[in-house]
Amino acid sequence: MTTASWNGTVIAESDDIVTVEGNAYFPRDAVRADVLRPSETHSVCPWKGTASYFDLEVDGQVNADAAWYYPTPKDAAQEITGRVAFWKGVEVR
Template identity: 80%
Template sequence: MTTATWNGTVVAESDDIVTVEGNAYFPRESVREDVLRPSSTHTTCPWKGEASYFTLEVDGETNPDAAWYYPQPRDAAKEITGRVAFWRGVQVS
């Protein structure tokens, strides 16, 4: 089982992980919806497409843009469709 933890709280947990470029992508349904806040941030990867972000909020503390996903990944990255990855201090183990 792989978990993503931030601020002492497990924010995602799954045994169905896809790893791309060293990042663990969790199925969206394994991520706690109550800790996700929409973000207006978007970035573009040349081969994966446009990424959208979430800010994490746990116990009143926020971690801006700490989770990302590709709403419509390019064909080369179809395996991460419907998946979320983390960074910015989120521990994945």
């Protein structure tokens, strides 16, 4: 079981992980919806497409743009459709 934790709380866990460029992508339904807050941030990857972000909120603490996903990944990255990855201090084990 792979888990993602931040601020002492497990925010995602799954046995169904896709790893791309060293990042673990969790199925969206394996991520706790109650800790995700939509962000206005977007970035572009030449081969994956445009990423959207979530802020994480746990116990009143906010980690801005700490989770990302590709709403409509390019063909080369179809395996991450419907998946979320983490960074900015989120521990993935």
